[in-house]
Amino acid sequence: xxVLNETHDPSLKSWVASANAAGxxxxxxxLPFAVFRRNGSPEAFRGGVAIGEMIVDLGAVARLxxxxxxDAARAGSESSLNALMAQGSAAWSALRLALSRAxxxxxxxQAAFANALVAQADAEYTVPARIGDYTDFYTSxxxxxxxxxxxxxDNPLMPxxxxxxxxxxxxASSIAVSGQQFPRPVGQTFPPGSEQPSxxxxxxxxxxxELAVYIGTGNALGSPIPIDDAEAHVFGIGLLNDWSARxxxxxxxxxxxxxxxxxxxxxxxxxxxxxxxxxxxxxxxxRNAGDPQPLPYLDSVRQRERGAFDITxxxxxxxxxxxxxxxxxxxxxxxxxxxxxxxxxxxxxxxTVNGCNLxxxxxxGTGTLSGPTLDQAGALIETTSGGKNPFELGxxxxxxxLEDGDAVIIRGWCEKxxxxxxxxxxxxGAILPARAV
Amino acid sequence: xxVLNETHDPSLKSWVASANAAGxxxxxxxLPFAVFRRNGSPEAFRGGVAIGEMIVDLGAVARLxxxxxxDAARAGSESSLNALMAQGSAAWSALRLALSRAxxxxxxxQAAFANALVAQADAEYTVPARIGDYTDFYTSxxxxxxxxxxxxxDNPLMPxxxxxxxxxxxxASSIAVSGQQFPRPVGQTFPPGSEQPSxxxxxxxxxxxELAVYIGTGNALGSPIPIDDAEAHVFGIGLLNDWSARxxxxxxxxxxxxxxxxxxxxxxxxxxxxxxxxxxxxxxxxRNAGDPQPLPYLDSVRQRERGAFDITxxxxxxxxxxxxxxxxxxxxxxxxxxxxxxxxxxxxxxxTVNGCNLxxxxxxGTGTLSGPTLDQAGALIETTSGGKNPFELGxxxxxxxLEDGDAVIIRGWCEKxxxxxxxxxxxxGAILPARAV
Numbered sequence: 036x037x038v039l040n041e042t043h044d045p046s047l048k049s050w051v052a053s054a055n056a057a058g059x060x061x062x063x064x065x066l067p068f069a070v071f072r073r074n075g076s077p078e079a080f081r082g083g084v085a086i087g088e089m090i091v092d093l094g095a096v097a098r099l100x101x102x103x104x105x106d107a108a109r110a111g112s113e114s115s116l117n118a119l120m121a122q123g124s125a126a127w128s129a130l131r132l133a134l135s136r137a138x139x140x141x142x143x144x145q146a147a148f149a150n151a152l153v154a155q156a157d158a159e160y161t162v163p164a165r166i167g168d169y170t171d172f173y174t175s176x177x178x179x180x181x182x183x184x185x186x187x188x189d190n191p192l193m194p195x196x197x198x199x200x201x202x203x204x205x206x207a208s209s210i211a212v213s214g215q216q217f218p219r220p221v222g223q224t225f226p227p228g229s230e231q232p233s234x235x236x237x238x239x240x241x242x243x244x245e246l247a248v249y250i251g252t253g254n255a256l257g258s259p260i261p262i263d264d265a266e267a268h269v270f271g272i273g274l275l276n277d278w279s280a281r282x283x284x285x286x287x288x289x290x291x292x293x294x295x296x297x298x299x300x301x302x303x304x305x306x307x308x309x310x311x312x313x314x315x316x317x318x319x320x321x322r323n324a325g326d327p328q329p330l331p332y333l334d335s336v337r338q339r340e341r342g343a344f345d346i347t348x349x350x351x352x353x354x355x356x357x358x359x360x361x362x363x364x365x366x367x368x369x370x371x372x373x374x375x376x377x378x379x380x381x382x383x384x385x386x387t388v389n390g391c392n393l394x395x396x397x398x399x400g401t402g403t404l405s406g407p408t409l410d411q412a413g414a415l416i417e418t419t420s421g422g423k424n425p426f427e428l429g430x431x432x433x434x435x436x437l438e439d440g441d442a443v444i445i446r447g448w449c450e451k452x453x454x455x456x457x458x459x460x461x462x463x464g465a466i467l468p469a470r471a472v
Numbered sequence: 473x474x475v476l477n478e479t480h481d482p483s484l485k486s487w488v489a490s491a492n493a494a495g496x497x498x499x500x501x502x503l504p505f506a507v508f509r510r511n512g513s514p515e516a517f518r519g520g521v522a523i524g525e526m527i528v529d530l531g532a533v534a535r536l537x538x539x540x541x542x543d544a545a546r547a548g549s550e551s552s553l554n555a556l557m558a559q560g561s562a563a564w565s566a567l568r569l570a571l572s573r574a575x576x577x578x579x580x581x582q583a584a585f586a587n588a589l590v591a592q593a594d595a596e597y598t599v600p601a602r603i604g605d606y607t608d609f610y611t612s613x614x615x616x617x618x619x620x621x622x623x624x625x626d627n628p629l630m631p632x633x634x635x636x637x638x639x640x641x642x643x644a645s646s647i648a649v650s651g652q653q654f655p656r657p658v659g660q661t662f663p664p665g666s667e668q669p670s671x672x673x674x675x676x677x678x679x680x681x682e683l684a685v686y687i688g689t690g691n692a693l694g695s696p697i698p699i700d701d702a703e704a705h706v707f708g709i710g711l712l713n714d715w716s717a718r719x720x721x722x723x724x725x726x727x728x729x730x731x732x733x734x735x736x737x738x739x740x741x742x743x744x745x746x747x748x749x750x751x752x753x754x755x756x757x758x759r760n761a762g763d764p765q766p767l768p769y770l771d772s773v774r775q776r777e778r779g780a781f782d783i784t785x786x787x788x789x790x791x792x793x794x795x796x797x798x799x800x801x802x803x804x805x806x807x808x809x810x811x812x813x814x815x816x817x818x819x820x821x822x823x824t825v826n827g828c829n830l831x832x833x834x835x836x837g838t839g840t841l842s843g844p845t846l847d848q849a850g851a852l853i854e855t856t857s858g859g860k861n862p863f864e865l866g867x868x869x870x871x872x873x874l875e876d877g878d879a880v881i882i883r884g885w886c887e888k889x890x891x892x893x894x895x896x897x898x899x900x901g902a903i904l905p906a907r908a909v
Contacts, residue, residue: 167604167644167645168643168644168645170731173728183727186727187727193726193727195662195669195723195724195726198660198668198669199660199669199723199724201724201727201728201731202728202731203640203641203728203729203730203731204640204641204642204643204731204735205641206605206641206828207604207605207644208604208605208693208828208829208830208831208834209693209827209828209829211693217693217694217827218694218827220826220827221696221825221826221827222825222826223635223636223767225631225632231635231764232632232635232636232767234767234768234769256645256646256648256654256736256737257654257655257736257907259658259907280826283826286632286636287632287636287638288727288729289630289632290620290623290624290630290638290725290729291610291638291639291640291729291730292640292725292727292728292729292730293640293728293729294607294638294639294640294641295822295823295825295826295828296826298641298823298826298828299693299694299826299827299828300693300827327668330660330669330671331671332671385732386732386735388658388659388732389657389658389659389717389720389732389735389736390646390654390655390657390658390736390737390907391643391645391646391732391735391736392645392646393645394645397645470694470696470827
């Protein structure tokens with residue numbers, strides 16, 4: 036899938052004019068998947084593909100297609116993408132090629148496909164997959180070091196970090212789609228200087244800027260996925276905000292890891308960008324000179340040469356006041372996925388090396404994707420050095436942690452000369468006041 | 473559900489003679505649920521209820537029942553118990569009463585019900601619920617202390633233990649039913665004295681003796697379950713073996729908790745015993761004098777008086793040699809659930825206090841249920857003090873950790889004067905040699 040083909044040609048234009056606009060997240064070279072319906076309608080949720088400001092309704096175009104491509108479109112028209120995910124990379128790729136050809140300027144199928152478009156402005160979305168298991172990794176060494184310094188000043192980066200792609204199981208039931216609003220979580224904390232724990236709304240509510248990696252085809256229990264087969268099992272990538280209550284986390288996380296500090300909500304973007312769409316943005320997987328060579332099950336020439344992705348990620352806070360002032364969200368972070376210490380293929384190979392089975396629709400979070408400097412930090416606890424240095428929103432407000440009414444907006448995109456821009460849309464979530472306790 | 477009713481009457485006998493045998497796990501006072509089919513048949517898996525050595529096929533008896541009871545039986549006849557779980561405790565209780573009456577000596581429905589029985593000897597089982605999320609708790613303070621001493625000699629019991637019902641998310645996809653066999657897991661370890669990690673089959677493979685608590689009715693995201701409502705959300709209890717690779721665990725678990733050390737396999741018993749069946753075995757929830765009072769969201773009079781259960785648990789190792797000698801498994805542990813530091817209701821109230829949503833079929837593990845002495849330890853790492861003191865199997869063999877060919881068998885039961893014995897059946901799993909690496 037690192038091979039470029041006709042679908043990546045940057046000169047392709049669509050007969051859907053909005054797909055050709057400069058800065059569009061969804062040109063014809065992207066074609067990401069979501070599950071949608073008309074806003075507020077009683078229609079069933081179903082799969083669709085973004086083109087400019089429109090959505091191709093996969094169920095509606097299935098009858099215009101043939102053979103495996105029609106099968107893929109029908110699988111994609113269900114209320115989750117799991118059936119399409121399970122069909123495998125040849126099916127995904129065939130569907131992409133057929134859609135690319137049908138949506139191009141001059142396509143014979145233009146009139147028929149035009150009837151199968153729904154405006155994104157009229158759509159609402161749901162979580163695009165039935166997520167059986169959610170695993171969150173910890174692939175940014177900058178995040179691991181920043182957070183480690185706050186929780187364990189004497190021992191910021193664990194000795195296992197450069198050997199083991201650290202990950203842990205997350206909560207699948209509380210994952211919702213962009214637009215999610217949730218009450219500030221309540222729980223136990225142990226404020227410094229206290230004699231016993233307190234109970235109440237979290238005072239250190241934070242976000243985590245991550246990417247969401249969706250498994251396409253799974254593996255049987257007991258049959259690991261070798262590193263160079265791993266990417267063929269991955270359907271695509273979305274945006275993820277893994278909200279975190281830092282005060283709850285600090286008190287609960289030893290010895291078994293984060294639990295209620297994370298399980299109250301996680302937010303994903305509606306759109307999943309396929310690995311094939313991202314092929315032009317593959318980059319070498321960079322290690323520093325002193326870093327150890329990964330163990331053989333995590334290493335391959337292909338991974339070293341093309342295992343990482345150049346994806347820009349931006350996170351903004353939109354306070355209630357900024358919103359009422361008609362001002363945009365304040366950018367808190369601008370980072371890039373290429374800074375990750377472990378690649379997607381390494382996450383998959385590691386996850387399955389013990390025999391653990393992955394299933395279509397499973398979600399692997401990359402972990403917070405902080406870059407080397409604080410303006411690239413993917414969590415407020417890093418940006419504000421544990422709440423010590425408030426972040427100015429630019430309208431007189433400042434934040435140490437999130438306040439009620441704040442919305443957090445993550446965006447992602449790939450851009451470079453000689454390739455089409457590939458965007459991820461947005462992932463938005465907002466904090467409501469805590470329920471009464 | 474702590475109220476005793478006619479279904480608990482210890483003098484009740486069934487027209488299924490094997491249910492009346494002394495020592496039967498499944499007398500008419502029990503009536504646990506499983507999902508089964510005839511062994512090796514192409515039939516669909518479907519729900520059933522144990523009576524003696526037989527299974528009542530719920531789909532087959534639904535037409536003999538009326539109203540909500542027929543609805544419950546039909547829901548229970550699906551390929552998982554989730555639909556029945558979602559109906560709630562009034563439906564479960566009504567179905568139990570109807571089955572108790574139909575299976576009693578002298579019941580008018582005997583002939584019709586007799587046609588709906590399948591022998592357990594002819595059945596195979598599957599995991600009884602579609603488990604959306606699996607959470608494993610850590611409710612034995614003896615286990616937490618024993619294991620803490622091995623991993624952190626200076627700090628065995630964390631300061632949060634007596635305040636927070638510690639839990640973490642587990643892997644749902646690799647849970648299988650009793651009879652599971654799996655290859656010894658492979659992974660990274662860091663042997664003492666090494667300069668860098670090793671890769672290969674785990675050398676410290678262990679079991680964990682646990683109970684499996686199945687959620688019946690869930691809660692909406694953002695709406696916690698109060699402590700005194702918690703038990704009404706619980707469908708019942710089975711047996712659970714949460715296999716653990718201790719050498720993998722020791723190297724990977726900081727800072728985010730166990731991951732590949734656990735995710736290769738977990739084994740559950742086929743049978744789920746309802747909380748209603750366990751009502752005669754409720755006991756007070758015991759704390760030592762110096763232990764802190766739980767925070768209000770984890771405390772209630774009802775919990776203190778009746779929150780714990782007197783369930784005996786036994787674990788045996790059946791080595792390949794014992795098997796070939798025709799000898800029974802060697803008992804390694806005999807413990808009791810009443811030693812747990814946190815109750816089921818406390819697990820549920822804590823899990824949801826931050827707004828996290830539980831769903832029908834979710835699984836809460838109790839954590840390893842070690843008692844106060846080493847012959848009550850629920851894991852080999854405790855029994856053998858980290859592998860230092862081998863356990864004698866009684867035929868000349870000894871174990872520090874599990875060997876290939878070993879089967880581990882967990883059984884559970886409740887017994888006392890004046891009440892019927894309530895058994896859990898068995899939970900068996902076996903270790904195959906590691907795959908070639």
